[in-house]
Amino acid sequence: MKKKxxxxxxxxxxxxxxxxxxIAAGSATARPEDSxxxxxxxxxxxxxxxxxxxx
Numbered sequence: 001m002k003k004k005x006x007x008x009x010x011x012x013x014x015x016x017x018x019x020x021x022x023i024a025a026g027s028a029t030a031r032p033e034d035s036x037x038x039x040x041x042x043x044x045x046x047x048x049x050x051x052x053x054x055x
Contacts, residue, residue: 033039
């Protein structure tokens with residue numbers, strides 16, 4: 001005759017982890033200035049918007 005194993009009820013655990021920064025907060029930077037270091041105050045509206053944006 002086999003001996004029965006005692007039943008252990010399942011349990012759910014949750015952990016709250018606080019980060020100083022988000023996981024992806026420091027992975028990308030956006031530089032709004034042009035090649036001269038000047039920041040434009042308004043969007044340029046034109047017919048053609050072919051330009052390189054540095055990320």
